[in-house]
Amino acid sequence: MHYPHAPIRRLPVGLQRARAAELSAGRKRGRSLGEAISPFVLYTAIALGAIGVWMALPRRRVNPQLLGALVGAAALGLVLLGLGLKAAASETSQLPNIYFYVFSLIALGSCLRVITHQRPVYAALYFILAILASAGLYLILSAEFMAFALIIIYAGAILITYLFVIMLATQAPNEEQLESLSDYDATAREPLLATGVGFTLLAVLTSMLFTGTQSLPDTEAVLAGRNGDEVLADLPARVEEALIDAELIEAGQTIARDDHGQALIDPVARTATFETADGFVDVAWPSDLAAKNVESLAFDFLNRHPGTIEIAGIILLMAMLGAVVLSRRQVEIDEEAKAHQSRHLSVEDPA
Amino acid sequence: MIHMLSDITGLFVQTGYPEPMSTLTLNHFLFVSAAMFAMGLIGFLTRRNLIIMFLCTEMMFQAAGIALIAGSRFWLNHTGQSFVIFVLTVAAAEAALALALVVLLFRKRESLDAEQWNEMKG
Known part of the structure; x- marks a missing residue:
């Protein structure tokens, strides 16, 4: 027909x-907005953020964590303010999308707490907060399904597994040293070098802010x-x-x-x-x-x-097998038990 | 120097753009993603607790996810979102394997300190 x-x-x-x-x-x-933020402000803020994160990293004795967090927050605020003012300057009627700033502040702030908190359980809980804030960002980007899948899979499954392992693998403190922190949690390794590397990477990555931008x-x-x-x-x-x-x-x-x-x-x-x-x-x-x-x-x-x-399925299967093989306890069977078992099997099997 | 000064003043002075636009740009989200990635990297390098180190790799996955979703929104197709599903898959697989390894290592040394395994230098 x-x-x-x-x-x-x-x-x-x-x-x-x-x-x-x-x-x-x-x-x-095609609204070319020019650069999103001035290079001077951005690099100042990144340097400030590096100092803040370096101060906030865990260490013994003098611990300017709070001060560091404040400096880091000030740096982040400077960048977001710069981005926001630039967006506002190009607006005629609308204010910048306030939810973006709220969610990104929560996400980055709790990320800072993840890498600076001395207690692993709290770090994992802060990571859940970071995931929830990222889900908010996904919602702003109109990816509703992925936002809720993220909450269910990440905050609901992966992070709970992490919490289980943290609790399994942490020794219960004695009565007298209830507040003790293990040394590897209390001190950072090479804080200066790592912060320098990380923020140099950030400075290079954010150079794209100067290449001009287009609105979503x-x-x-x-x-x-x-x-x-x-x-x-x-x-x-x-x-x-x-x-x-x-x-x-x-x-x-x-x-x-x-x-x-x-x-x-x-x-x-x-x-x-x-x-x-x-x-x-x-x-x-x-x-x-x-x-x-x-x-x-x-x-x-x-x-x-x-x-x-298909590849994702294979990866998941392999990971499952690997996890089972890795975490299984070796059971020592002595010769007598082996002989007993084989006798038992041969009796049960008529052939 | 003059250029820098004009940059700073340019921030606070209303510079007229020809037409109104939607408020957020791709670069806003790319900045958040880059900052989150850098923090994950710093955490991976500085923390000595094995579990926190793997948590920091998850943070870097998350940063990649934000960049992918922002790209998907910017170019109006769903490939970015599909790939976030695969990122989640890999993250789940990595978490399972890493945590199994951590449990194994913890049984051997009764400690989560990464420096306990210093002799494994390549």
């Missing part, structure tokens, strides 16, 4: 590419992006449901299908084709119909990275 007036479901590849380029050119809204695309662009629409072409039931909800079609009507059983949905024109008594009718989607984050992610995950999933 052939539908002469049915819409083309997929554009030819060349046209698709041209359209994608056109869309992305329009969507990026608007949220509407994410919801109604090309990916979202293309995903909906493979989800005829969702389109039908949305059309019924919007009372554009009656319940029970289904989208017409071509010879290969593909639903006739045009993701570019945002229409679906229905067969009625008068022939084929194109119905436009309601404007708020868009693929959800988890739908788009699932299509990308399963369609475009099938081999990687």
